[in-house]
Amino acid sequence: MRRILHIDMDAFFAAVEQKRHPDLIGKPVVIGGSGDPTQRGVVSTASYEARKFGIHSAMPLRTAYKLCPQAVFLPVDYEEYSRVSAEVKNILREFSPIMEDVGIDEAFLDISDIPEASEEISRKIKDRIKSELDITCSIGIAGNKLLAKIASDLRKPDGLTIINEGDVEKIIWPLAVRKLWGVGPKTETYLRSININTIGELAAIPLEKLINHFGPSYGNYLYEASRGIDESPLVTHWEPKSSSRETTFQRDTNDWQTIARTLAGLTKEVSEDLKHSGYIGKTVTIKIRFDDFKTYTRAKTMDEFTDSNETIRKTAFESLGRIKLEKKVRLIGARVSGLKKK
DNA sequence: TCTGGGGTCCTCTTTCTC
DNA sequence: TCTGGAGAAAGAGGACCC
Numbered sequence: 016m017r018r019i020l021h022i023d024m025d026a027f028f029a030a031v032e033q034k035r036h037p038d039l040i041g042k043p044v045v046i047g048g049s050g051d052p053t054q055r056g057v058v059s060t061a062s063y064e065a066r067k068f069g070i071h072s073a074m075p076l077r078t079a080y081k082l083c084p085q086a087v088f089l090p091v092d093y094e095e096y097s098r099v100s101a102e103v104k105n106i107l108r109e110f111s112p113i114m115e116d117v118g119i120d121e122a123f124l125d126i127s128d129i130p131e132a133s134e135e136i137s138r139k140i141k142d143r144i145k146s147e148l149d150i151t152c153s154i155g156i157a158g159n160k161l162l163a164k165i166a167s168d169l170r171k172p173d174g175l176t177i178i179n180e181g182d183v184e185k186i187i188w189p190l191a192v193r194k195l196w197g198v199g200p201k202t203e204t205y206l207r208s209i210n211i212n213t214i215g216e217l218a219a220i221p222l223e224k225l226i227n228h229f230g231p232s233y234g235n236y237l238y239e240a241s242r243g244i245d246e247s248p249l250v251t252h253w254e255p256k257s258s259s260r261e262t263t264f265q266r267d268t269n270d271w272q273t274i275a276r277t278l279a280g281l282t283k284e285v286s287e288d289l290k291h292s293g294y295i296g297k298t299v300t301i302k303i304r305f306d307d308f309k310t311y312t313r314a315k316t317m318d319e320f321t322d323s324n325e326t327i328r329k330t331a332f333e334s335l336g337r338i339k340l341e342k343k344v345r346l347i348g349a350r351v352s353g354l355k356k357k
Numbered sequence: 358t359c360t361g362g363g364g365t366c367c368t369c370t371t372t373c374t375c
Numbered sequence: 376t377c378t379g380g381a382g383a384a385a386g387a388g389g390a391c392c393c
Contacts, residue, residue: 048361057361059393072393075359091362118364118393199391232367233390261362298385308360314386348362 016180018133019249020124021155021163022107022140024100025172027120029062030150031099032089043086045070045079050090052080055263059091063172093119099148106143110136115160115249123160125249137175161245162187164196183243188215195240197233217241254354255294260284261348267306269343275332281349282331286324289351295320297353299330303338304346313337320355327351 024030028046033039043065048056058079061070068083076088100119107114113125126136137154144152153174155166165187166176178186192214193203211217218241226234239245260281268274278301289296300314313334317326331349 055358055361059361073361077358121393197391201390230368256365257363259363263361300386310388312387316385346361
């Protein structure tokens with residue numbers, strides 16, 4: 016029987032900010048965008064105090080400001096959060112070398128081969144992160160990643176939750192389908208429309224029906240996930256597949272100079288990111304979102320792998336020429352994919 | 358003045374190659 | 376030379392995650 020932990024940092028960005036600015040402790044803190052709630056941008060993280068006002072991640076900053084004008088709004092400081100994140104991950108790796116990074120504030124840890132009890136290990140992890148970094152996390156313990164992740168979400172912040180093999184019916188099935196990893200707003204809306212609201216109700220649907228509706232890949236996934244089945248291993252090493260930059264204009268624009276200058280800047284950043292990480296790529300994709308939120312992409316695969324700013328820029332502008340700019344542009348982006356190590 | 362940015366993966370369609 | 380088909384690769388869009 017595998018034993019998997021899911022470690023989820025509590026309101027991570029806000030916690031890091033409160034740690035380096037202790038005067039913010041106990042106050043509603045909202046991290047997002049440039050930190051200016053009158054500008055375009057969304058909430059990355061809200062402290063638990065801010066959540067009491069209804070503020071949550073992905074909410075527009077302007078909406079958050081309306082809900083709680085007295086909140087402290089701060090810009091996202093990825094460098095600092097990455098630094099603290101690396102310290103957390105180092106602590107985790109001391110407990111088990113089998114660790115999967117899930118973004119900046121989450122990780123899975125496989126502790127199957129460690130003799131100590133799961134709960135004991137989890138408490139030690141929480142203690143060390145608290146004493147060394149002064150931040151809290153929530154941990155879920157289960158026999159696979161899927162259930163460990165659901166578990167860590169059940170009690171927050173500073174929680175510790177165990178889901179045992181026999182607990183699926185009792186603990187998982189009453190939960191909303193949205194709690195399943197991989198079920199987002201679209202699938203939730205669809206499932207609701209056919210009267211499926213809980214994971215248990217999803218588990219009652221025959222496999223053939225799920226495959227008919229969602230295709231073999233996702234259909235099979237939903238069938239197994241709703242039963243708490245997940246054999247997927249921890250991914251301890253991974254290579255990037257693409258590198259991209261995009262930006263939303265503060266005001267929608269149809270000024271060609273602005274659009275062109277911005278795209279040139281973005282391709283330069285992507286090229287620099289590639290050089291910095293030591294990758295070269297083959298396909299350049301540009302992305303444009305118009306003021307009506309309609310989004311288009313155009314891609315071109317080059318003859319050779321490259322990290323050259325000039326080549327990437329030229330290829331990007333070729334693709335830009337294939338999109339009619341008849342509406343105002345809200346967002347523009349550039350991506351290089353098909354990466355390999357230089 | 359609703360709706361970020363950086364990713365992955367999947368599906369469907371089109372294009373290329375044999 | 377024409378036609379058709381199969382399979383791979385590329386392109387486009389969309390859902391999802393943090």
